[in-house]
Every structure is written in structure tokens, then in C-alpha cells.
Amino acid sequence: MRHSLPTVPQFYVTAPQPCPYLPGRMERKLFTALQGDHAEAMNDKLSQQGFRRSQNVLYRPSCADCAACLSARIRVADFTPTRSQRRVLKRNAHLKRDVTSAWATEDQYALFRRYLDRRHTFGGMADMDVFEYSAMVEETPVRTRVLEYRDAATGPNGPLVAACLSDVLDDGLSLVYSFFDPDMADQSLGSFMILDQIDLARRVGLPFVYLGYWVPGSPKMDYKARFSALEIYHMGKWQDLDDPARFSGATHPLSVQPIAEQVAQLSLPTDMGGPVNVPPRKGKL
Template identity: 50%
Template sequence: MTAPFRFPRFFVTSPSPCPYLPGKQERKVFTELSGQHAGELNDALGRIGFRRSQSVAYRPSCPSCTACQSVRVVAAEFEPNHSQRRLLKRNADLEISACRPWATDEQYDLLRRYLETRHPGGGMAQMDEHDYADMVEHSPVRSYVIEYREPSSGGRPGELIGACITDQQADGLSMIYSYFAADRPGRNGLGTFIILDHIRRAAAASLPYVYLGYWVKGSARMEYKTRYQPMEILGPNGWHPMPQAEAVTKDPRILLDA
């Protein structure tokens, strides 16, 4: 009996400053996703904490720190709280489409505005149109760009105000990168709405999980991920429910948006 795909070769990056915890160094282990079994390999690696970026699967491998932990929402058991229900109702008129992974000028313009508003000077600040196209289109797995638009009018599509690059894996949806009109009047909480919509989509498709990437204990930027319960966290002995003590958002500013 032969394996469904060749055992991958793994590589390790050189240490660099951690973007989440001051004074820490980060290092990643990664492998290439290619060939006809790239999707199966990505599914298998996703279950042990890897994330995809274009045609590469990676995960943290920091020798002196284990703060980055993979988290996923249990879609079928999720019940929105009061504020999340209000957010879903307020944005129920948005028109949502699962589009093939093809970059557009409209998406890139929205990304630029998002980065300028939310992450000025961040690692993606210098991304140009070609970089964005690579991020969207260089996917060897089943990927989509989920678009969120204002209601159409006069037969013309509404303005694009949110998007998420999303992989469909065998056991769930993996949110690779989302961006949105962070300062849109009357549309506060778009980032939260995009996550809630993915949870609904996964549950409707009988997909068990929504993968949210890494939660970094001690990083205020990552606390918003604990608001979607029940949530599982990947530890040394596999996936297990996130302890309630960790699921409490302590910084009230985090409640404003995702």
C-alpha cells in the first residue's frame, strides 16, 4: 500500500523579531504544497497546526516560546451572543458571493484602504498589485475569495466592503486573510461579521470547524479570536476545548471590532 502523497521536505526559517510579543524571536517551519495531492497534504497539515500562504504551508517553530497556538471554532455548536446576533441582523442586507481565486482591482483597492487604516507600517504595507495577485491566485488547493458587498442598485453590484481569502478543507473552512472597510459608516464590526458568516457557512455545509489561525496569549491584537465559543485549541496532546479562563476577553477595546 502506498501513501497518497510523498512525505514532504520541511525547512526552517532564520529567527526574526516576533510581530506579536516584544522582545521575542520567531522562527517557522515550512514545506511546499504542490502536485495533485496538494489539497490532501494541506488538509493533513492543517489538522496539526499549519497554515497556508500561497503554495507554502507553515507553522511557528520558536525554540524558546510556545505562545502561538492554533485555534478553531466548533461550527455546529456555536451560538452567537447578544451583540453578535445584533451584528448579524444589522448586516443581513449585505450581498455575499464565493468567487474563484482571481484578484481584482476592486479587491486590491479595498485591501490598501484596510492596511492604511488598520495596519499602517505593518509587514504588508508595501504590497503592490502583483503581490496581492500572488497571494490570491497562487493557491494549489480549493480556495475562494468571499466578497461582501453593499446591496445592488439599478442592476449594478454594490460596493465591495469586505473580502476573505478562504480555503475549503476536508474538515472545515480556513480563513487565510480577511480585510474590510474598517471606517464604513453604519457598518461597524465588519471583521466580526465576516467570521460569523464563515461559521454559518461551515455549519450549513456540515463542515465541523472554522480555522482562525494562531491565537497568541498575551497579545491584545489576538484576543478577539476568543469570542467565538466553543473553540478548540491545539496542544501537545492534540485538539482540546479552550479553557473558559482563556476565553474571557479582558481588554474592552477588543469588543469594538475584529
């Protein structure tokens, strides 16, 4: 009789390269392929341990002499918008949200290109063509949605002004990538999309909104610390970001665990060869 063994994921480490967030530092990532029948369970489980998804890869920073990148998420039930965030919601009340499948469109790419050309000219994604953009959106082995925001003040099919690619996890929404009309920078559309996803998660009964990485000392990431009920994954557990000033990300080589130990401490789905129990949701996405 032939027996099939559970698939055990293999983990790898990237070569060091200049950090895009903190000058003078080098970044390195621990990553694994996201594929097969257990892709959703892996995405759920490793997202809860500080990993992020990029197409069919899950990764987490694993730098030799820096620990600045901290996965961040918002506790939906405890979130309360600030006065400034309430103004952002009011300014953008005319926007209409459409939730679509993970399918790239010409409208999206045109907006994406304008966003990169104006705001991230020298970033790692600056040269992405339409085929690479389509791959970013469509090559997903998990439940992914595109949230499009259109200006309803000009009609039901108004112009696309912002979009967000998000994964639906068993315990929350995970923002993979977002972009918006650079001519509307004063509308705070980046913050608005986070606020809207908090509202959406609350409506469907999901407890968290995962924001990606918060990097203390990086001006690009300061805005994430302005959201209340924010948790960060630090020292192997989620904890409140009560005082951002106490996280500098500074460390030394002897304080970093070897990669083998980091992998050994990861918690994987209970049975990689069978179904994983998923708690019921209150709504659908």
C-alpha cells in the same frame, strides 16, 4: 520496469525574526512546500495539526523560547453566538455575500490597499503591490475561494466593503486572510465574516472553521477567544479553550522539542503516492 516513489515533503525552518504579536520575542517557523498531486491532502492533514497556508507554503510556528501561537478553530455544530455577536449579524444584514474563485480584482486590491494603509501601516504586508496581492490570492494549489461582501442596500452590485480568502478543507473552512473598509470599523466586519463563514460551513456540512492563530497576551488576537465552541491545538491535540488565562505561551529552551522530533511526529497523508479518502460533503463550495 521503472517505478515512481511517493513524494516525501521536505521541511525547513526560517531564521529567527522579531515577533509581530508579542514585543521582545523572536519568531521562527517550520514550513514545507505545498505542491504536486497531493497538495490538497497535505493541506487538509497539516491544517489539522496546527499548520496554516500562505500561497504554496504550509507553516507552523516553532519558536525556540515561546509557544504562544496556538492554532484555533470553531466547532460549528456547538457554536452559539453571544448577544454582542447577534447584534453584529443584525447590523450587517444588508450585506450580500458572493463566493468566487481565487481570482484577484481591481476592486479587491483597492479595498485591500485602503485597509492596510489605515490599519497595518507598519505590518509585513504594508508594501504589497497589485502583483503581490494577485499572487497571494491566485497562487494556490488547493481549493480556495474568495468571499466578497457588498452593500446590497445600494443595489445588487453595491460597493465591495469586505472580502475573505478561504480554503475549503475536508473538514472545514480555513480563513487565510480577510480585510474590510476601514471607514466601517464600527460595523465589526472582521467578526461578521467569521460569523458568516460559520453559517456557510454549517450549510455545506463542514464541522470546523479554522481561524488561524490565537495568541494569548496579544491584543490583536483577543477577539478570537470571544467565540464559543473554540478549540486550540496545544501539546499535539485539539482541546477546548475553556480558560484563556491558563495559556501564557511561556516556556524555556529545554522544553522545546528539536525540529527533527517535531517533524517525525507529524502525521502525513496515508499514501503520498496515491489517492487519499475524503469524506463526502453535504453541499458544495
